[in-house]
Structures are given as structure tokens and as C-alpha cells.
Amino acid sequence: MKRGVQFLLLIFSLAVFAQKETVDTAQVVIPNRYNSVEAQTKPYVIMISTDGFRYDYAKKYNAENLLKFSNEGVQAKAMIPSYPSITFPNHWSLITGLYPSHHGLIDNSFYDYKRKERYAMTNSKNVEDGSWYGGIPLWSLAEKQNVISASLQWVGSASDASDTRPTYYYHYHKEFSPLQKIDKVISWLSIPEEKRPHFISLYFPEVDYNGHHFGPDAPQTENAVHVIDQAIGELVKRVNDLGLKDVNFIFVSDHGMTKIGNDNRIDIPEILLNKGDVDYYNSQTLLRVHVKDPKKVKTIYRELKAEKNVNYQVYLTKKFPTYLHFSTKDDHYNRIGHILLVPDPGKTFLDKDEKSPSGNHGYDPAIVQDMKSTFFAWGPKFKKELVIDEFPNVDIYPLVAKILNLKMISPVDGDLQRLVKILK
CATH class of the missing domain: 3.40.720.10 (Alkaline Phosphatase, subunit A)
Structure with a gap:
């Protein structure tokens, strides 16, 4: 039994060493x-x-x-x-x-x-x-x-x-x-x-x-x-x-x-979790929403606005503040999405079981x-x-x-x- 454990430890050590060796x-x-x-x-x-x-x-x-x-x-x-x-x-x-x-x-x-x-x-x-x-x-x-x-x-x-x-x-x-x-x-x-x-x-x-x-x-x-x-x-x-x-x-x-702070958490809105016609991308201090059918953008936007949550703002990307250079007209590669959810300062969007950081960035300077x-x-x-x-x-x-x-x-x-x- 002891030899078996030693053998496994040796294999594990060699695997770890091999992993380190692959770093270029x-x-x-x-x-x-x-x-x-x-x-x-x-x-x-x-x-x-x-x-x-x-x-x-x-x-x-x-x-x-x-x-x-x-x-x-x-x-x-x-x-x-x-x-x-x-x-x-x-x-x-x-x-x-x-x-x-x-x-x-x-x-x-x-x-x-x-x-x-x-x-x-x-x-x-x-x-x-x-x-x-x-x-x-x-x-x-x-x-x-x-x-x-x-x-x-x-x-x-x-x-x-x-x-x-x-x-x-x-x-x-x-x-x-x-x-x-x-x-x-x-x-x-x-x-x-x-x-x-x-x-x-x-x-x-x-x-x-x-x-x-x-x-x-x-x-x-x-x-x-x-x-x-x-x-x-x-x-x-x-x-x-x-x-x-x-x-x-x-x-x-x-x-x-x-x-x-400890009370910073914002859960992902249920609308986004349960709808099959949207994709969302969460970077904690900005949540971007892509609507698969462009005809539904305004409907989903209104539903998100109707959510009674005072911890974030909801924007149509085409109406995002001009000075941030992040609106639809600025989106040269069409990668931003249709709707933006912006948390209040110090608040963060966290997926289920995601741990909050002690410090963060991404907010509007x-x-x-x-x-x-x-x-x-x-x-x-x-x-x-x-x-x-x-x-x-x-x-x-x-x-x-x-x-x-x-x-x-x-x-x-x-x-x-x-x-x-x-x-x-």
C-alpha cells in the first residue's frame, strides 16, 4: 500500500513537472x-x-x-x-x-x-x-x-x-x-x-x-x-x-x-437567464446583451427596464452616452451588443456561485x-x-x-x- 502511494505521488510530481516544462x-x-x-x-x-x-x-x-x-x-x-x-x-x-x-x-x-x-x-x-x-x-x-x-x-x-x-x-x-x-x-x-x-x-x-x-x-x-x-x-x-x-x-x-464591499452583488436578471432569444456577456462591471432577433430588441429592453432593481442602469447601445465612445455608431466591428446593463459604482454582476472580488474596475472614469x-x-x-x-x-x-x-x-x-x- 505504501509503495502504491509513493508511486502515485511520483507520477503526480512528474506530471506537474511536465506541465511546468511546457511553459514557453x-x-x-x-x-x-x-x-x-x-x-x-x-x-x-x-x-x-x-x-x-x-x-x-x-x-x-x-x-x-x-x-x-x-x-x-x-x-x-x-x-x-x-x-x-x-x-x-x-x-x-x-x-x-x-x-x-x-x-x-x-x-x-x-x-x-x-x-x-x-x-x-x-x-x-x-x-x-x-x-x-x-x-x-x-x-x-x-x-x-x-x-x-x-x-x-x-x-x-x-x-x-x-x-x-x-x-x-x-x-x-x-x-x-x-x-x-x-x-x-x-x-x-x-x-x-x-x-x-x-x-x-x-x-x-x-x-x-x-x-x-x-x-x-x-x-x-x-x-x-x-x-x-x-x-x-x-x-x-x-x-x-x-x-x-x-x-x-x-x-x-x-x-x-x-x-x-460585501453587499455589492447583483444577480443576473431572470429575463436573461430564461430567454432563449438573447445571449449575455458578463464582465461584472458591464453586462452586454445580444438579441438574436433584432426586431425584439426594444421589447427586451422594456422588460429589463421594468425590472425593479435600483443597482444598475439599462441602455440601448445606440443611445449609450456619446462621451464614452461605446455606442452602436462607434461599434466598428459589431461586437458590443444591443443592450448594456451598467451597475452602479461598487456593484458587480455575478453569475451563480461566482465569488466577488475585493477590488474591481471597468466603471465609467x-x-x-x-x-x-x-x-x-x-x-x-x-x-x-x-x-x-x-x-x-x-x-x-x-x-x-x-x-x-x-x-x-x-x-x-x-x-x-x-x-x-x-x-x-
Whole structure:
């Protein structure tokens, strides 16, 4: 009996080991790419995203390095995420300059009725399939103009969106620590000039993870902020040690985080559970409804409005507030749905047996201040000791294009005029 148990434990251990071995942590390098002679004289931009890093976290948790660098350079009072204020849509907005409804990544998970296929952020096949993504990401814009780029796990960076991946990239996994990611960036900047990336995008998930699991005021979230702050301090120090000229840093986040109380639950309306002529898609802070027969949209809308529930608002998508850029006329890929159910701040739609998070995001940043994100920038191209007002995150795209002197080859929603004042 004892030997049998030992044998089973051995088999289990080998299975676990084998699973770990399947994680692909290798760098992918696209061969035969080189910086043009002109590109070798361009500045460097290192664009860092820390998921869920709320606009006030640096001060709230005394992130010494980020406060020092932002005080010496440029800091925004806050940055306004695109709606809905969730991870995949906003990372793609930051990197393409387009609102989610315009680039097609309208949620972390959604169904495309034309393709008859679901996209999910947990599906690596989806995530690396560029046909899901609209717009021209900054790394593609750079590569198309003979400027080498690199990306470390930014949303969509392993995909062939716009037919062009970064020269250097990694498949998404959770194996690298923040300091190991810094090592990767330094290794890129140590490559000979003809193949050295001038645009680098870098992603950290730790703050968002802890904000969801423990809440924005928890010591675990504070610790995660300090871990990232230390990594940024190490990055800047090691970049300075390389002696490169004109290295510019942009630190951003995709959204903020708000505390969720114990009485936050909203059950999915029975109408949606019991009707066979609708599909619904729940991201907790937004519930999207697709009506299979368009002739029934108004009827189902009226039934939902008649529900006596004071915890959410019901909208026809075609009449959704214009300033959120999420109405039917904005829906370039026809993925949003016909009806939107928007929970009140702090409330969440939860499916049966679904556990409530301690912190969440996705709400309208004009209503929930905690949704607002962070923007800091420092380096030779930026003015010093400058504080600016809030601005939409789609403006980052034309800003980076300006610094790298890249020609914009497709219209975007971002406006450089709101940020040109921060450049020397």
C-alpha cells in the first residue's frame, strides 16, 4: 500500500513537472531586421505599463522612485482610461491610439457573430491571432519604418496584428519576476546599434492581481506597488550605466481599482437567464446583451427596464452616452451588443456561485474617480517639473510617434495637441 502511494505521488510530481516544462519562456526573434541608418540616430522610448496602478498609488504608497522620476519630469494629475476601463481594451488603446469600439477589443472576452467565434484573453490562440485586432500598434508602426522594436508581454504583442510583430517578443506567461524583466530590457539595449530596439514596451501584472484579490487598500497591494517601484528604480539605474543617449521613459497604467464591499452583488436578471432569444456577456462591471432577433430588441429592453432593481442602469447601445465612445455608431466591428446593463459604482454582476472580488474596475472614469490611471514621463525629450491635467489614454500613441519621428499612416482617436506641451 505504501509503495502504491509513493508511486502515485511520483507520477503526480512528474506530471506537474511536465506541465511546468511546457511553459514557453524563450524569446522570439524575427530574423533579418535592421535599423536604418536614420533609425540608429533616433531617441529611445521605454513604455512601461503596470496593470491596475491607480492614479494615486504612487503618493498613497510612497513609491519613492516613481515619485522622484515623475517630480523631475512630467506627471499627469490622472490619465483617463477608455471605456470599459478594463485590461485588454485599454492596453490596445494605449498602443494603437484607438478607442475599444474602434479597434475591436471591446472586452477581455467577447463573441464575434460575423466570425462565429469567441475571443478570450485566456486563449493563447486568440491572443496571438492578429485578425482580431484593429489599428496599427506602435511596434508595427516603428517596424514598418525600419525602426527595431521589442515587447515584453504587452497585450497583443505576440500577435501578427497589422501584419508586423515586434522584432523581439515573448509569449505571455507568468514565469518572469519584475527584476527578470528588467534584465531582458537591459539585454535588448546592449545589442549592437543596427539591431538594437528604439521602442520597447513592457508589462507588469502584479499590482492589478493584488488589487483584485485583496482590495486597493490592502498591504498586499501596497507591497506590489513597492515591488514595481524598486524594479523601475533598477531599470533606470542600469539604463544610465549603459551610457546611451536620449533614453525616454513613459510609465502608464490601463485603469485604476476601487474597493468592492460585501453587499455589492447583483444577480443576473431572470429575463436573461430564461430567454432563449438573447445571449449575455458578463464582465461584472458591464453586462452586454445580444438579441438574436433584432426586431425584439426594444421589447427586451422594456422588460429589463421594468425590472425593479435600483443597482444598475439599462441602455440601448445606440443611445449609450456619446462621451464614452461605446455606442452602436462607434461599434466598428459589431461586437458590443444591443443592450448594456451598467451597475452602479461598487456593484458587480455575478453569475451563480461566482465569488466577488475585493477590488474591481471597468466603471465609467467620469463617475468613479478610482478608475483613473497613471501617467509619468521623464527623459531628455520631456520638460522638467511639470504637472498637467487629465487627458485620454489614446493620446499616448501620437506622443510616442512624435518622439520617434514616426509618420502616422492611419487615423487615430488620440490628439497630440493635448500633450505636445510636455515635450521640449
